Amino acid sequence: ARQFNKILVTGGAGFIGSHVVRLLVNKYPEYQIYNLDSLTYAGNLENLKDVEGKSNYHFIKGDITNADFIHNLFADYGFDAVIHLAAESHVDRSISDPLSFVRTNVIGTMNLLNSAKNSWVSDFSGKVFYHISTDEVYGTLGEEGLFREDTPYDPNSPYSASKASSDHFVRAYGETYGLPYIISNCSNNYGPNQFPEKLIPLFINNIIKKENLPVYGDGKYTRDWLFVKDHAVAIDLLLHKGAIKETFNIGGFNEWQNIELIQLLCSVMDRKLGRNRGESEELITFVKDRPGHDKRYAIDASKINSELGWRPSVTFEEGIEETIDWYLKNEKWLVNVTTGDYQKYYLKQYK
Numbered sequence: 001a002r003q004f005n006k007i008l009v010t011g012g013a014g015f016i017g018s019h020v021v022r023l024l025v026n027k028y029p030e031y032q033i034y035n036l037d038s039l040t041y042a043g044n045l046e047n048l049k050d051v052e053g054k055s056n057y058h059f060i061k062g063d064i065t066n067a068d069f070i071h072n073l074f075a076d077y078g079f080d081a082v083i084h085l086a087a088e089s090h091v092d093r094s095i096s097d098p099l100s101f102v103r104t105n106v107i108g109t110m111n112l113l114n115s116a117k118n119s120w121v122s123d124f125s126g127k128v129f130y131h132i133s134t135d136e137v138y139g140t141l142g143e144e145g146l147f148r149e150d151t152p153y154d155p156n157s158p159y160s161a162s163k164a165s166s167d168h169f170v171r172a173y174g175e176t177y178g179l180p181y182i183i184s185n186c187s188n189n190y191g192p193n194q195f196p197e198k199l200i201p202l203f204i205n206n207i208i209k210k211e212n213l214p215v216y217g218d219g220k221y222t223r224d225w226l227f228v229k230d231h232a233v234a235i236d237l238l239l240h241k242g243a244i245k246e247t248f249n250i251g252g253f254n255e256w257q258n259i260e261l262i263q264l265l266c267s268v269m270d271r272k273l274g275r276n277r278g279e280s281e282e283l284i285t286f287v288k289d290r291p292g293h294d295k296r297y298a299i300d301a302s303k304i305n306s307e308l309g310w311r312p313s314v315t316f317e318e319g320i321e322e323t324i325d326w327y328l329k330n331e332k333w334l335v336n337v338t339t340g341d342y343q344k345y346y347l348k349q350y351k
């Protein structure tokens with residue numbers, strides 16, 4: 001397995017990034033972990049309170065769209081690996097403001113690629129640029145079939161188009177300049193610390209508050225769901241053992257139609273909140289469909305499974321229980337992020 005000294009994690013204050021940072025800081029006390037995040041609405045340092053005091057954890061506030069800043073950072077620190085998660089990540093926001101997705105997801109990735117290449121070019125050995133991406137780059141599936149690593153790219157939303165573009169640039173830097181990269185494309189994540197604009201935490205929050213549960217179209221959209229901690233384990237594994245200049249699909253072997261998933265959430269929440277059976281389901285309201293909505297995503301994760309032995313460690317029911325318990329226990333977190341109050345945490349801790 002590869003070993004590292006200094007790892008730059010971008011977007012570490014976000015949902016998936018915070019789980020990756022926590023895993024690395026705790027598992028590898030000999031590594032220095034640098035969390036670079038500009039703290040947009042989606043970045044929240046409260047997600048990492050428990051690792052804040054550790055001597056191998058460092059937070060850097062900064063924006064990946066600032067090329068000079070990124071250049072200086074690489075010159076100052078001499079990272080030997082990058083795990084790049086920072087992104088604008090919400091499809092609905094990409095429909096109303098596509099350009100901000102180009103800035104962060106495409107130009108921000110370019111800045112990191114240029115700085116990594118320039119700082120590593122004299123000796124690429126032992127270096128890894130690990131780019132975290134999504135299965136949405138493959139477009140949509142009919143009722144049959146799975147996305148494989150060789151499925152042609154066919155993005156339909158501005159979000160997936162920006163991620164596809166960044167994936168292509170990463171691969172091109174490998175081919176053109178010899179940059180040692182890994183790309184993984186993962187299905188929908190769920191779990192603690194996810195911002196409540198995304199389906200599962202949005203619905204948990206609305207069920208708690210007895211507010212409407214807006215379901216797009218006929219609710220028959222199908223997604224594969226992966227528990228975020230299992231994604232973090234896959235990222236750790238690929239960073240250390242994944243073949244260089246290759247792509248890996250990561251998925252949960254766990255497909256759900258939106259409406260069935262929402263019914264599951266409602267029934268678990270009714271039980272946990274001591275409500276009558278079926279009470280929360282009455283909150284479901286069908287709303288106008290999202291334009292360009294992909295019908296079905298499903299992942300063939302057999303490559304990472306056969307090459308590295310990875311598979312999800314929890315069932316969906318177990319992951320959902322843990323997730324709901326976390327949101328019920330952390331209602332203050334939920335209130336803080338929905339009111340913007342979480343930014344006060346940063347001001348208090350770091351200013």
Ligand code: NAD
Nearest residue numbers: 011013014015016038039040042043063064086087188189
């Ligand atoms: P998130 O929105 O929760 O977190 C993104 C983080 O990036 C935030 O902390 C934000 O402050 C930071 N960030 C945004 N713009 C930045 C900038 N210009 N400079 C520095 N930091 C910036 O996202 P997430 O759900 O944790 O997703 C992380 C990565 O994983 C993204 O690249 C996303 O495309 C990918 N991904 C997500 C999923 C999913 O289901 N959430 C699935 C597959 C892949």
